[in-house]
Amino acid sequence: MSDKSDTTFKEQQDRYRDTVFLPRTGFPMRGGLPKREPETLARWAAMDLDGKIREEGKGRPVFTLHDGPPYANGHIHIGHALNKVMKDVINRAHRMSGFEVRYQPGWDCHGLPIEWRIEEQYRKAGKDKDQVPLLQFRAECRQYAAEWVSKQAEDFKRIGVQAEWANRYVTMDYSSEAKIVGEIGKFLLNGGLYRGLRPVMWSPVEKTALAEAEIEYHDVDSTTIFVAFPIIKDPTPGDALDGVSAVIWTTTPWTIPANRALAYGPDITYVVLRADEITEASVVPQGARLLIAEDRVEAFCAETGISAHHILYTLPGSALDGAIAAHPLRGRGYEYDVPMLPGDFVTTDAGTGLVHMAPSHGQDDFIVCRQFGIEVPELVQDDGRYASWVPHLEGIHVFKAADPVCDLLTEARQAGEHDDAPATGLMARSKIRHSYPHSWRSKAPIIFRATPQWFIAMDGETKLREKALKALDPVTFVPEAARRRLTSMVEQRPDWCISRQRAWGVPIAVFVEKRSGEVLRDADVMDRIVKAFHEKGADVWYDTDPAVFLGPNRDPADYEQVFDIVDVWFESGSTHQFVLGQEGLNFPADVYLEGSDQHRGWFQSSLLESVGTRGVAPYKALVTNGFVLDEQGRKMSKSLGNVIAPADVTDSLGADILRLWVLNSDTNEDLRIGNEILKQQGELYRRLRNTLRWLLGALDGFTEEEAVPYAEMPPLEQYILHRLSELRGLISTAVETHQWVGVYPALHGFCTTDLSAFYFDIRKDAIYCDAPSDLTRRASRTVLDALHRALCTWLAPVLVFTAEEAWSARFGEESSIHLEQFFEPEAEWNNPELGANWDEIRAYRRLVTTELETARRDGVIGASLEASVTLPISQEEAASLTGIDWAELLITSHAEIELLPGETVHGGPEVERAPGHKCARCWKVLPDVGENAEHPALCRRCVSVVSA
Structure with a gap:
């Protein structure tokens, strides 16, 4: 600095502080997600975002993920959250890839757990269930299920799941019950349904037959x-x-x-x-x-x-x-x-x-x-x-x-x-x-017990087993290893026992001739039953004269009316019949996605039901997620005190942290969760948020007029755009294959390694200190614009609240990231040769920065901007390592190439203090600081900016 200056460096710094283009944004450093997310949900409701999404999707190619119905009994648990988040990510990613996505959430509402809850209420009140009229008992079960459907819907909304909540399906709707009994009728008429005596898994506590999917082992x-x-x-x-x-x-x-x-x-x-x-x-x-x-x-x-x-x-x-x-x-x-x-x-x-x-x-x-x-x-x-x-x-x-x-x-x-x-x-x-x-419900041991039950034949005339196995051939499995699990279960399973001895559910609405013991197979009778169920629900079976169903030509005294309840797995397996095939909902569905236990549950019952009545599998792809364990790999239980409830996470950390945990995990395997793991996810989230915040701040005031065409950009900007095209390819593959494992860790790595620790670090000088008209600054801000659009849209399926916040912070509250499509890089950005060249440059840069750190520790320099570096490069390396502004890349004040003969470098880089004085505006140490009498504390570049 010139001796003419009478002021200190700090005073000179303060003088030029306002001339530096520091980032400015209202996007806060802290997310405050537990408070901010409910506000965002309220804004979405006020702007009818779901309606806008539905309207925007019309006319596009259709993608359908059919929702496997959770049971309407209690608040959602962490397994529910894992599964629904995975579904939500796949749906949102397809919507942002140009598809119409109508997601109808569903609930399983019949069955033993709800009966037990009502019976438990009776016991507390001193009432005897057997003294309560059946239809009253069923009405109380219906009311209980309806309450939990509403509560679980709110739980799912809170974790950011987008769905047609007003258009949900439940198995206890009259229309659903009619479809279910109609599906039973199809098996009746095609000869697949029969009554027989054979051993079934039986719960002596619950006094009913159980399905394989209702069994756990201890x-x-x-x-x-x-x-x-x-x-x-x-x-x-x-x-x-x-x-x-x-x-x-x-x-x-x-x-x-x-x-x-x-x-x-x-x-x-x-x-x-x-x-x-x-x-x-x-x-x-x-x-x-x-x-x-x-x-x-x-x-x-x-x-x-x-x-x-x-x-x-x-x-x-x-x-x-x-x-x-x-x-x-x-x-x-x-x-x-x-x-x-x-x-x-x-x-x-x-x-x-x-x-x-x-x-x-x-x-x-x-x-x-x-x-x-x-x-x-x-x-x-x-x-x-x-x-x-x-x-x-x-x-x-x-x-x-x-x-x-x-x-x-x-x-x-x-x-x-x-x-x-x-x-x-x-x-x-x-x-x-x-x-x-x-029994997974009562936790009591079961027995095998031969009782008269209703079965669907796996073999015989219908050849259901053979057809089901053949129907699985074109199905995609994610992961592929799951294919053998399902096929082996279908190969080995006995005839499907579909009857249960309970009160709450859809009855197996058939008649048996008393004289012969044969089930009545009459299409007209079944049509009358289905019509009655559609008008009045399954209760009609209990309070209607059998003659109404049998018609005028049959004497009710000759027939036994069957009151066994159908297996709830048959019900949920029938949901394709009353959900899929509507406007905007494909049949077969593009994807069924559930936990690995559903190979013996919903995946299998849906397959057998659909093949038995429609002749094809109801899905094109099966995606499987693992179970959730605690941090030590133990199953969660209240007795161990290791249960992590979704509500606890959203109240303390926010739904986006929970969602990030899902997509940062290997969902093909069992997952672990706990306070320490969630804390780690919070750190990962903070880095992603800081990336978005810096982008928003550095883009302050950016307009399209500032943009620089790709061909005119410096090599560094072209390289970053190439990296964007690579990441888009990763996301496109995930959309096509439904395999998202590793995608968001790769995005996080891009933000921390490619951007924060590399590109942003290098370009801060140009963005903060170059003139607004400077090509490098304009090119960099053009890239930042692409990065913001890309990251917001690519993160939106997972960080649904944060991506919305980062988008509206730039484009206004009336906009929504969830109405946007994925950012698409230009074709010319994809340049593998450029990418390979920059891989070499970055590798060499890491070697040099190691030497810079050594020099700093040894007291040769204070910070990298105080350094001047000489880089010995061989003839062989010259093609890829020359032509680069190495001072810019190394964040030093000076760097020069020393071209050496031969094929290898002779010795490492030389680091010494840069000659000159420290610029009060950009902090570079340069010989030209002090040349300008009016601005003696500035370098030549900074003088030109402040004098403009």
Whole structure:
């Protein structure tokens, strides 16, 4: 600085402060989201944003994401929030990509959980549910569901989900109930619906059949027993089974009364072993001859206390064909022959290689026994207690039956010992901890129980299984690995049990002829039923004379009216019928999106229902998200105190933080959430917000007249625009594939690494200090304009409130980012060669900035603007690293290239203090500071700006 100056540098700085073009914006640094977001929602409602979105979409190509209905029972949980945010992002992204998107939210309103809540209210009031008229009870269930539909809708709105809230669907609407019963009618008329006796998953607590999707597994301790069945018919050569007992192992002692057969593996090798010596604790009769699989001998002897044994015979499983045993409780009311039957499901992984068959309580048991004409006894009532006709066990609950059953088996063994007969009854008893199915509602264990139920056949004439698997072939799965999960479930599932024994829901509105037991398949009857449901809802089935449905040519006395309730999964699986195919809603839907548990739930029930009635899958793509766990990877539960509720997040941090967490996670896998994770998301959000804030401030006063054509821009600006085109490609791919994992982390990385730490840092000097007419400043602000438009629109599907705020801060409150399309880079911006060149430049820049930091730490310079850098560059590197203003890129006051011969650089960059004085306006250290007498504290560039 010139010695003529009598003022200090600080005073000179203050003199020129107002000449620097510092950022100016009303966009605050702090988001204040918990307060600001509700205000934004109110503004959207006032301007009828939903209506404007609907109007703007008309005439565009249609995209349809069909909403899987959540259950109307309680406030939304974090899993709901995850799922709805993912759907909202996909919908908004398609809308901003030029599609008409009509999103109809839906709710599942029938079923057991709501019944339970009403019954709970009755119990608190001292009322008996059975004394309340059925239609009154159903009305109370309807009212309860309606209240929660409204509350959940508000919960979803609060987290920024855009939908046609006034045009929602619910399964309890009269029109919905009519469609559901109409779909039942289609299966009735095409022969797919039948009533049959077979084992189903049954909840003794809830007294109803359950679907696979209503089951969860918990570890329990179960009693295990080895039981001997004396063989009374021996088909083997040489009477190898004479005096022999077949031994089984089971974890369900309570099913022994229902035993009607034993299963063996035809390809398994069996032995007859003699128990020569037993331990003191063993109850196996010494000398007993026992039939088990050869592979299980060692483990069996150890578990039953046989200390010494002898193998009498070895025989193939096929030799057991025709063998018959006696029930181990014969003589105590169980006078059954127990045939030995082949079963391809028998293994030697555990037990004895022989399987106890209770056809009332197992799927394999039922199939094999039915195949051989064996009866299926009904011994267990709907509450889990043995029926009155079960000898010695009447009224005992099956989950308390281990001791009484074992006592009976012990008596049988002891009686056999006195008679010197083949071993029978209990051979050993123990405990095992294993995974057991429970009802996810009551959390109580379930049983398999054979009861008359209504089924949809998977095979037979309709070939539903075969058609469903074929319908999945063209479906896109995201992630692709989910395909096998769904197809394997369809391949293995039994016939679909669609009946439930409850009060609240859509009845299976069919009639059964009393004389023949055949279901009435009459299209006219079904038409009358559907019409009545449409006019008055499902209650009409309970308060209307059956003659109205049957018509004048049938006598109601000849028919049984069915009052079983249809499985709620059938209801939700039918929603495609009363939602899709309307104006602006495709059938099949473009996307179904739910959690991974829905491969056995809604994805599957929708597939089977649609294929059964329409012949095609109701979706073109299935997108699956994982479950939400806490920060330690544990399932959330109130007992652990690790539940994160969406309302807690929105009240403390804001919905945009919650939404950012979703899109920054790998939603293909299970996700984790907790206070620390949300705090990290808050930091990521702050960086994105600061990027938007700096853009808005630096664009203060920008007009289209200031813009610079791409061809006239400096290379740095062209490079940043190239990066924009790359990011747009990433977003376009996500829109096309519905795979958003990694997209928003990439956008965040662009904002922090490419912009804040690179481009903004470099261009601050030009933007703050260059003249408004300067090409570099104009080009940079032209790029900032593109960046603002791009980031606002690209962030809008996720940061719905923040993007709106950043958009209206520039374009006014009457505008909305959610009426805009995605920013589209110009084709000429995509320049991979330029991008590759700048990758090299940035890599070299990182090396040099490391040297600058070393020089700063060593006291050679204070800040980078005090430095002068010499860059030794080889001939080979010259093509990509020369022609660049390295002082500008390095944010130094001076930089020059030293071109060296050869192919490699000889030594690193040289850093020294820049010659000259520090400019009071731009802070660069330059030799020309002080040249101008009027402005002795300024450099030549700054003098020209302030003098203009």
